[in-house]
Amino acid sequence: MSRAHRRTRTALTAPLAAAVLLAGGFGAMALTGASAQAATAAADAQDDFNGDGYADLVVAAPDGTISSKAKAGYVAVTYGSAAGVSADNKKLISRSTSGVPGSATASQRFGSTFSKGDLDGDGFSDLVIGGGKAGSVILWGSASGLTGGTAIAGYAAPTTGDFDGDGRTDLALFTYQDVHGDDPEDATGTVWKGPVSRAGTPASTLPLLKSGESISGPVRSTETGDVNGDGKDDIVAYHYEGDGVWGNRLLLGGGSAGFKGAWVPGEAAGNKMGTGIGDVDNDGFDDVVVGNDWGGGNVKVALGSAAGLSEDRVQTFDQDSPGFPGAEEEEDEIGGSVSVGDVNGDGFADIALGIPGEDVGDIYDTGSVALVPGGAAGATGAGTQVFHQNTAGVPGVAENSDEFGVSTALLDLNGDGHDDLAAGSTAENEQNGAVWILNGTASGLTATSSFAFGAGTLGAPATAAHFGAYLR
Numbered sequence: 001m002s003r004a005h006r007r008t009r010t011a012l013t014a015p016l017a018a019a020v021l022l023a024g025g026f027g028a029m030a031l032t033g034a035s036a037q038a039a040t041a042a043a044d045a046q047d048d049f050n051g052d053g054y055a056d057l058v059v060a061a062p063d064g065t066i067s068s069k070a071k072a073g074y075v076a077v078t079y080g081s082a083a084g085v086s087a088d089n090k091k092l093i094s095r096s097t098s099g100v101p102g103s104a105t106a107s108q109r110f111g112s113t114f115s116k117g118d119l120d121g122d123g124f125s126d127l128v129i130g131g132g133k134a135g136s137v138i139l140w141g142s143a144s145g146l147t148g149g150t151a152i153a154g155y156a157a158p159t160t161g162d163f164d165g166d167g168r169t170d171l172a173l174f175t176y177q178d179v180h181g182d183d184p185e186d187a188t189g190t191v192w193k194g195p196v197s198r199a200g201t202p203a204s205t206l207p208l209l210k211s212g213e214s215i216s217g218p219v220r221s222t223e224t225g226d227v228n229g230d231g232k233d234d235i236v237a238y239h240y241e242g243d244g245v246w247g248n249r250l251l252l253g254g255g256s257a258g259f260k261g262a263w264v265p266g267e268a269a270g271n272k273m274g275t276g277i278g279d280v281d282n283d284g285f286d287d288v289v290v291g292n293d294w295g296g297g298n299v300k301v302a303l304g305s306a307a308g309l310s311e312d313r314v315q316t317f318d319q320d321s322p323g324f325p326g327a328e329e330e331e332d333e334i335g336g337s338v339s340v341g342d343v344n345g346d347g348f349a350d351i352a353l354g355i356p357g358e359d360v361g362d363i364y365d366t367g368s369v370a371l372v373p374g375g376a377a378g379a380t381g382a383g384t385q386v387f388h389q390n391t392a393g394v395p396g397v398a399e400n401s402d403e404f405g406v407s408t409a410l411l412d413l414n415g416d417g418h419d420d421l422a423a424g425s426t427a428e429n430e431q432n433g434a435v436w437i438l439n440g441t442a443s444g445l446t447a448t449s450s451f452a453f454g455a456g457t458l459g460a461p462a463t464a465a466h467f468g469a470y471l472r
Contacts, residue, residue, distance in 0.1 A: 046116045046125050046160070046169075047411050049141040054080030055411040056145075057422055058127065058472045059435055060111035061455060064465035066094045066104040073110035073131055076458050076467075077146060080413040084420070084437060087457045091146055093129065093139060100137055101151035108132035113221060116472060117160025117169040119196040128158035133176055140198055150200040155189065161224035161233030164206065164255040168194035172208065172235060172259075177218035182243045187217030191258070207258030215249050215261065216241055221470075225277030225286035227304035228252065236264055236275055236288055248275060248290065250309060262308055265290040265300040272333055272356075274408075278340030278349030279304070280374035287378070289351050291335010297328055299335045299353060299372075301379050315378050319355075323382030324370070326358075333357040334370075339471075341410030341419035343440040348374035350444075352421050354405030360388050360398045367404030369423045369438075371445050385444050393447030395436065396428075403427045404436075409471035413437065421445055424468025429454065433467030 047055035059076045066072035074094035078085035093111075095104040104110075110131035119126045124141025135153040139146040152158070155173035163170045174189040192202035209215065219239045227234050232253030241247050248266035251259035265288065266273055274291040281287065285304030293300050298318040302309045319328040328334075337354030344350065351372040358368040368388035372379050389396040389404055398404075407424035414420065418440030428434040434454040438445045455462035 044412075045118060045123070048080075049077065049125050049127065050079060050143055050145045051124050051141070052079075052081070054082070054415045055413050056080050057085055057409065057411065057413060058114060058116070059422075059424070059468055060114065060470035061433065061460065061465040061467040062109040062112040062131065062469050064094075064455070064461040064467070065463065066110075066461065067096045069104045069106040069108075071107045071109055072096075072104035073108055073112065074460065075111040075114060075127075075129060076455070076460055077127070078458070079145060080415065082414055084414045084439070087453060090458050092458065092460050093127075093146070095134070097149070099147070100139075100149035102134045102137070105132060105134070108134065112470065113157045114470070114472060115158045115160045115222070117171070119160065119169055119171060119194055120198060121168060121195040128152075128160065128171065130156040130158050135176065136173070138196070138200070148198065150198060152200060157219040157222055157237075159222040159224060159235055161235070161253070162231075163191055163233050163253045163259070164193065165231040165253070168203075170194045170206075171196060171202070172222075174208070174217065174219040174237075179218060179240055184216045184218070184240050184242050186214040187219055187239060206256055209251070210254060210258040210260050213259065213261050215239055215251070220246065221275075223275050223277045223288075225288075226253070227277070227286050227288060228308040229285045229304070229306055235259065236277060238266075238273070238275060246273070248273075250288070252308065263311065264288055264309055265302050265314065266293050272336045274335045274338030274354060276338035276340035276351065278351075278374075280340070280349045280351065281376055281378045282348045282374070287349075289335075289338050289340055289379075291338045291353055292333050293335075297330070297332060297334055299338075299351070301351075303378060315380065317372075317379065317381035321381035323380070324372075324384045325386045329359060331357045332359075337406060337408045339408040339410045339421075342374075343371060343410065343419045343421070344373065344442050344444055345417050348376070350374050350410070350419075351379055352408045352410050352423075354408045354423065355386075356403035356406040358388065358405070360390055363390075363398045363400055365401045365403055366398040367402050367406065367425060369405040369408060369421065371421065373444070387438060387445065387447060391447055394438070394450055395452040401427055407468055407471045410440075412440070414439070416440075418442065422471050424471055426466040426469050429462075431464045431466060432456075432462045433465055433469065435468040435471065
């Protein structure tokens with residue numbers, strides 16, 4: 001899962017970081033900021049829960065044990081600062097957290113979907129967390145961070161955006177459905193028009209889909225952006241199509257009439273496909289990036305336009321493209337995760353790609369991450385940077401089946417005007433999971449001062465939690 005397109009620490013030494021990783025935990029690590037840069041504190045408002053100008057990172061651990069309930073799940077929020085994120089400035093949220101409605105339930109996987117946005121219009125972004133039949137929960141932003149909790153019964157895959165173009169943040173909600181059968185039921189739902197009160201009451205409701213439109217369910221994840229430049233956010237929904245197949249569907253924002261379905265790459269594309277949205281060529285229209293489409297080992301960039309997306313305006317590249325380090329190998333899963341944001345500050349959105357099946361030498365499926373620059377010609381793969389756990393400066397050591405890069409997120413954690421990369425490995429430390437942070441600079445990502453942390457660093461449940469499964 002990556003994030004929507006809008007963007008309004010003591011560095012652990014590599015040898016010590018490797019030692020901590022190999023020891024099987026991160027409990028001894030301290031994420032404090034010793035080498036803080038002067039910050040512009042201009043992170044996009046939707047990433048900022050406490051209004052301090054720094055983006056805040058949300059990490060999901062959907063299989064974490066909570067109140068002795070296996071796979072009840074939780075999310076960890078680490079707040080940004082001039083020094084980046086810190087283990088001392090965080091909030092752990094589960095169904096057992098005081099103020100959060102409901103109770104921890106085995107296999108609920110709370111945190112398996114979530115979205116950010118200022119729903120009540122108070123200037124602080126809010127966090128909407130989904131997971132299980134109990135529906136979703138809104139945590140409200142404030143100067144002190146996320147507080148309270150408001151239940152939204154029966155709805156999963158919460159998605160924030162301005163879907164009717166009135167300048168207020170709305171909330172699209174898809175009904176919860178189990179994954180089963182070759183012919184799934186159509187997903188239904190509603191759009192809560194903002195502002196949404198802290199009692200859980202929207203200004204009004206809008207249809208989710210236009211009359212005659214349908215989308216099969218359930219919906220696993222979503223990305224939002226404006227691909228046709230009409231001022232109304234659109235949704236790319238990753239949903240179940242039946243017969244074990246998942247795929248993408250573009251829903252064009254339509255105001256009071258509901259969303260209209262349209263073509264997008266990744267139709268019936270399988271179970272390990274990343275999707276992101278952002279303006280890669282800086283032409284005023286958001287583009288949709290889809291990785292590992294059909295498991296085919298390539299990345300597709302569908303360029304936005306006033307007419308939306310078209311199969312005639314798609315760029316395709318892979319690890320064999322000129323300027324892309326390495327070589328294409330079977331089951332690399334390039335783009336198994338995708339995130340889009342401006343790392344080098346040139347106004348063109350760049351693309352972070354997880355390559356969780358990448359082999360490094362004879363170390364199989366250890367995984368890597370790549371940053372593909374955007375430009376006036378879009379994204380071709382030229383100038384790509386690639387990092388893995390054996391890259392100098394990156395904490396840890398590459399091991400078989402780590403699947404580093406299974407999740408990615410780009411956001412400006414230290415407020416210097418450059419998006420930073422968060423990358424996850426759910427298999428790290430016997431399936432406990434971990435997250436790495438690589439800082440953004442004017443020349444791209446750097447491994448210098450990069451660091452890693454796990455659930456133990458934050459004092460959170462770690463055993464088989466799959467910490468870092470989803471990032472935003």
